[in-house]
Amino acid sequence: MDKVLSRRVGMPNSQSIDTYVADGGYAGLRKVLTEGWAPEKVTDEIKKANVRGRGGAGFSAGVKWGFLPKDTKGKPVYLLCNADESEPGTFKDRLVMENDPHQLIEGMILASYAIRCRDAYIYIRGEFYDGARILNRAVEEAYAKGFLGENILGSGFSLDLTVHRGAGAYICGEETGLIESLEGKRGQPRIKPPFPAVSGAFACPTIVNNVETLCCVKHVIDRGADWFLKLGRNEKNAGPKLFCISGHVNRPGVYEAPMGLPFKELIYGEAYAQGIKGGKSLKAVIPGGASAALLKPEEIEDCPLDFDGVAAKGSMLGSAAIIVMDEDTCIVAAVMNILKFFSHESCGQCTPCREGTTWLYRVLARIENGQGRVEDIELLTRVAGQMNNGMTICVLADGAAAPILSAVPKFREEFLYHVEHKRCMAAQPQLVTA
Amino acid sequence: MSSAPIAPPPAAAPPPPKDTFTVVFDGKPIEVPKNLNLIDAARLAGIDIPHFCYHPRLSVVGQCRMCLVEIEGVPKIQAACTVPLREGLAVKTTTDKVKSSRAATMEFLLINHPLDCPICDQAGECTLQDNSFGYGAQLSNYDEQKRQYPTFDRTMIGPHVVADMTRCIQCTRCIRFTQEIAGTSELTFLDRGGRTLVWTHDGAPLANDWSGCAADVCPVGALTVRDFRFRSRVWYLHKTKSVCPGCNVGCNVSIESRDDVVYRFLPRLNPAVNDYWLCDHGRFLSESLNARDVHKASIREGSDVRDAIVPVAIERAAREIRAVIQKTGPSGLFFLGSAHLSNEENFLLRKLADHIACPNHDVVVDKSRVRKIKSQTEWVEGDDAAPNFRGARDMGLSPGRNGFGLDAVLSGKASPEVIVISDAGFAALADDPERVAVLRKARFLVVAARNGNALTRSADVVLPAASLSEKEGTFTNVQGRVQKFERAFLPRPPVRAHWEHLLMLATALGYGDRNWTPTDLLGQIADEVEGYGAVKEQELEGGALLKKGDFAWAGTL
Amino acid sequence: MSHTRYHIEAAGEPRNFPPEAMARIEKLLKRYPTKQAALLPVLWVAQETWGWISRETSEEVARVLDLPASHVDGVLTFYTMFHLRPVGKNLLQVCTSISCHLLGAQALVSHCGKRLGIGLEETTKDGKFTLIEVECIAGCDKAPSMMVNDKYYEPMDEKKLDQLLDRLARES
Secondary structure, three states, X not given: OOOOOOOOOOOOOOOOHHHHHHOOOOHHHHHHHHOOOOHHHHHHHHHXXXXXXXXXXOOEHHHHHHOOOOOOOOOOEXXXXXXXXXXOOOOHXXXXXXXXXXXXXXXXXXHHHHHOEEEEEEEEOOOOHHHHHHHXXXXXXXXXXXXXXXXXXXXXXXXXXXEEEOOOOHXXXXXXXXXXXXXXXXOOOOOOOOOOOOOOHHHOOEEEEEHHHHHHHHHHHHHOHHHHHHOEEEOOEXXXXXEEEEEXXXXXXXXXXXXXXXXXXXXXXXXXXXXXXXXXXXXXXXXXXXXXXXXXXXXHOOOEEOHHHHHOOOOOXXXXXXXXXXXXXXXXXXXXXXXXXXXXXXXXXXXXHHHHHHHHHHHHHHHHOOOOOHHXXXXXXXXXXXXXXXXXXXXXXHHHHHHHHHHHHHOHHHHHHHHXXXXXXXXXXHHOOO | OOOOOOOOOOOOOOOOOOOEEEEEEOOEEEEEEOOOOHHHHHHHOOXXXXXXXXXXXXXXXXXXXXXXXXXXXXXXXXXXXXXXXXXXXXXXXXXXXXXXXXHHHHXXXXXXXXXXXXXXXXXXXXXXXXXXXXXXXXXXXXXXXXXXXXXXXXXXXXXXEEEOHHHOOOOOHHHHHHHHHXXXXXXXXXXXXXXXXXXXXXXXXXXXXXXXXXXXXXXXXXXXXXXXXXXXXXXXXXXEEEEOOOXXXXXXXXXXXXXXXXXXXEEOEEOOOOEOOOOHHHHOOHHHHHOOXXXXXXXXXXXXXXXXXXXXXXXXXXXXXXXXXXXXXXXXXXXXXXXXXXXXXXXXXXXXXHHOOOOOEEOOOOOOOOOEEEOOOOEEEOOOOOOOHHHHXXXXXXXXXXXXXXXXXXXXXXXXXXXXXXXOOOHHHHOOHHHHHHHOOOOEEEXXXXXXXXXXXXXXXXXXXXXXXXXXXXXXXXXXXXXXXXXXXXXXXXXXXXXXXXXXXXXXXXXXXXXXXXXXXXXXXXXXXXXXXXXXXXXXHOOEOOOOOOOOOOOOO | OOOOOOOOOOOOXXXXXXXXXXXXXXXXXOOOOOOHHHHHHHHHHHHHHHOOOOHHHHHHHHHHHOOOHHHHHHHHHHOOOOOXXXXXXXXXXXXXXXXXXXXXXXXXXXXXXXXXXXXXXXXXXXXOEEEEEEOXXXXXXXXXXXXXXXXXXXXXXXXXXXXXXXXXXXXX
């Protein structure tokens, strides 16, 4: 497949509006604004393409836009770009924003036109200093060229775009946490309903879309929904996709491929990560960032990398952050690391998450440090099992539970070994059976 | 399946829009008002949904995750407080899933909560303690070190409230109280996750006018009221419906007492007046009800003051009054009522004056401390620093036709021979030596009092009078609302309620019936005083008694 | 376990935004429908102005944005990138999340601490370095990844770290 989303990555001056326009950029926007497209036509095209959200949830962007009230009763509609890329293992949006900011900006202008938004924001995580600088420069360029601001391309459509920096909080990647944060509050997710499309930022109808999703919008408008639908495994899992692969592979990085790329192809393929480092064997893989359930090698044998393909294996594609662990990896330490992350990042409002994430981390740390007991293993799954499925306002707790609920049963012998021998099974390669 | 449109029946008037929903709780349908929270709706169905963060007057945050229920058609467990009511909503509160989910939340709450109930002052009115009996497990599986907030324990967080943050369960009720009710926003969450702490900016004191309410809304012992700490276990306390004497907002309070000692006031829920709240000024007047140094009646003969039994002291006063009436007529008398006294007492005083045809009566105005409280719908502001100024005026205690009032007496324009002061408890008058000296110019001065002051020390007859907790009656607040207060315990003889002293004096002067009670007097008021005929029993009763931390639905009040 | 963020240090001197910072804030305020929404951007301006956020700064921000100081504190302590006390000239932020963990981040942190003679959240006596662990900074393909102030240094190993620390020590 020819690259789409990452096509301009690495090109000289790829960040500048001149090279972007020379490459055909903003042509789609010009088409929509000067050829009399109604906003609904843009939405229909996105709906038709079934662009599923690339941030983690995989929810159809067009359907989400459709939740906006027909009559907003005079309230403005806000578009927020979720550029708070914080799911461990994910680094695709950073790549896009740092290399091809106008792709995102054009996607945002199109989306704003479709949903009749007058003020849009890019909520970018605080650590992306370069990303924010590059985006700010690109936004200025877009204003200067008349793609942003009043009466864009003489169409009567106006849009202001602001880059808003976060300041170190994973939970702001949750769309209502992001909204709270944008409003100048602690990023504590909100109770739903009401959903943001009805009452979001500043109590107004709001759409939150991921960076990659908004980039897809631009390409669907450029090339049409049919083109998008033909890329990928089926109509529910279509379009180009950025996969992040990291961990014990020879060539970690962001790879673009159509949805449904075979899991093993990504890990072992010559055009992709080129196999496990040092020729070792695979022990486990996380398919969708730290909040996705771990998979064992046999589970990825015939698994297409797309929303439904990974879901069928009991995990999720999430942000398409594939984290590869080789045979020497200590699963206990890896899961402990993940729980340390979640206990640090829990916002603290819901009891099960606030208390549960830290509890799990402490038990894991005890096992890892050789002070575990056999009953701790059952305790882990019991505690994790009572944090998820509606126990909390948002799904951070579900994300914290998933690694435990998958790793403990799948690698039970490693946990047991840790408890019984007070040391790591993985440090004894001869004992590894996988 | 085809669905051919069916024409509506002709000329059928549409039914009036319902203001209720039918909600089905555990299979049992019940009509509930549309604007209710599900937790309150469940109460109407007789179902208690346990909760910590929900409070009917604070924004819904859905954080504690205790009020979990199943909703038909929704796969995941739901926090009841966040589920909007709708027609036909089917709620399940007793399923295994509900039980295990609530037990899970209890387990999470308790892992870091100290098990120090034996030394915690909240014990007995602790929602966590109560819910752990109802929904928790006997044993804990938590074997890690419990979280502590070492420098945030046993610390004054404000002038009235002690913080023990290790006990905090992060429900944010106190934070929301300061933000949404007091409007002062002293409190906030700091940090996040399992490290989240409730505190103030830079340790600034939690010092708004209603700070005690932050402790009231705390479901655990993290915020407690200093004055009450460790004075009594709450289950020994007796609750009495009363009205705060702090000003004429007339906040409904419960007097909590034991062995004839008042331990504290708690707000009594009355949405039309003080809702769930009580100002600190009023709250901490509770202790003042225990103060007394006038234990007996006394009579002055020249410079000699001697104890007397009450009937003798009353007769002494009556003799002086009769003498004035005979010698110079009733215009030589002056009766001073009190905004601290009940309607019944002030009414009796005025009726007595009428009986002997004395138009000289008045009541002291005190604008010194005007307080306010947030009712369910608006701020209610007092206009007098005593609880019953409106009522005293309504009972006719302004100067009558051709009569004179207090100003005339104090300015020397009028010089009554006998002055009867029904209550010596107002400091502005009683502690001012100059004004007392003017009053003392009267040949004979009669006062009823609980505590000694310049006025009682110079009086000719002093009658030992009861405190608010020792008598019953009604006050009329700034809104014109007539509210009943009840007696918590009897005064220790010879101390008597003001109305008893007044009734004895009245009968000695040929008015009234010695067997009248405040209830009889209120009946007379209803018959004679304009606007008091139609006082509803409900209004009279005022708010509902609550256990601290309990928030019964107030929809019918 | 992570360090708590309850204590916001005092600067011991008044903090008033200099005119150029105020001008930036005025511009920022035009981008949002509420003043409160400018809180994070204004805190960034404050941190760029003074290098960290003190109690006095929190109060100044509260004043400028018409917010309760407690609200500013609540926000300030929620977001880990705001420094509640002064940090070294070079803020060493070593990522220890899962991808970096798999490739030796923990050893890198220990090495760095030993080399500088400081623990986590500590600053060297000469004020040149502060060492902290951070959660995933989206540098997973170049793990272990780290940032010094606003720049990425990745992938990192002990040798490269030594060279980097030497250079930074010389330059600052």
